[in-house]
Amino acid sequence: MKIYLVTGNKHKVGEISALAGNDWTIVPITSVINNKIEIEEKGDSFLQNALIKVESFKHLKIPLIADDSGLEIDALGGFPGIKSARFMDGYPYTERMEELLTRLESEENRKARFKCAAVYYHPTGVVLAAEGVVEGTIAFEIRGARGFGYDPIFVPEGYNMTFGELGEEVKSTISHRATAFKKLFSLLRLFFSSTNTTGHHRS
Ligand code: ITT
Numbered sequence: 193m194k195i196y197l198v199t200g201n202k203h204k205v206g207e208i209s210a211l212a213g214n215d216w217t218i219v220p221i222t223s224v225i226n227n228k229i230e231i232e233e234k235g236d237s238f239l240q241n242a243l244i245k246v247e248s249f250k251h252l253k254i255p256l257i258a259d260d261s262g263l264e265i266d267a268l269g270g271f272p273g274i275k276s277a278r279f280m281d282g283y284p285y286t287e288r289m290e291e292l293l294t295r296l297e298s299e300e301n302r303k304a305r306f307k308c309a310a311v312y313y314h315p316t317g318v319v320l321a322a323e324g325v326v327e328g329t330i331a332f333e334i335r336g337a338r339g340f341g342y343d344p345i346f347v348p349e350g351y352n353m354t355f356g357e358l359g360e361e362v363k364s365t366i367s368h369r370a371t372a373f374k375k376l377f378s379l380l381r382l383f384f385s386s387t388n389t390t391g392h393h394r395s
Contacts (some may be wrong), residue, residue, distance in 0.1 A: 196221045198245045198258040200229050203340035210364055211373040238309035246313035253315045256271040261308040263342045264280035265330060267301045289334050302329040303337045320379045324371025
């Protein structure tokens with residue numbers, strides 16, 4: 193079954209497609225709409241922003257998924273958090289990461305986490321949601337070029353390397369997005385086993 197992913201981030205398409213396995217075909221929403229997606233993420237949580245993303249396209253009456261995610265750094269009071277995409281918007285990620293490292297220069301508390309809220313919207317109006325977190329620390333320098341965004345400065349708990357060095361093999365097992373979407377796809381299997389494909393309960 194096809195599910196349309198509301199995102200403008202091609203890295204998310206790759207990661208979520210891999211997590212969906214053979215059960216669902218993940219189609220970027222950008223392949224069925226003509227314009228670039230511009231959604232104002234005005235919620236005050238990852239979950240609210242993920243809901244805003246699917247709600248923006250519910251008029252299409254097709255199955256939708258979306259995620260909202262970000263990096264919370266304890267020593268910066270949780271910043272950039274839900275502002276992760278908008279922080280120094282337009283600047284390359286190397287510059288954004290350098291800026292975060294500068295702000296943390298003499299800071300010993302490197303604790304941080306990536307969070308992800310994943311949502312599914314069914315054309316009947318049913319919404320399923322799941323969240324995922326990966327704890328870790330902020331490295332002292334940018335390391336690795338794999339992944340995207342802040343991956344090269346995030347060292348997940350239990351590892352010495354950054355997500356930028358570890359890449360998809362590790363990210364697909366322990367990341368915030370992997371946890372959230374594994375839960376979401378389990379909920380979806382349950383949903384489809386108790387309903388027919390139009391979302392109505394089997395009698
Ligand atoms: P869409 O909203 O179009 O899906 P986006 O990149 O703007 O794409 P978000 O609004 O969810 O995505 O913002 C998340 C930001 O947090 C993202 O741009 C990265 O800077 C960061 N981020 C989230 N997940 C990440 C990951 O797995 N690795 C590195 N950085 C990540």
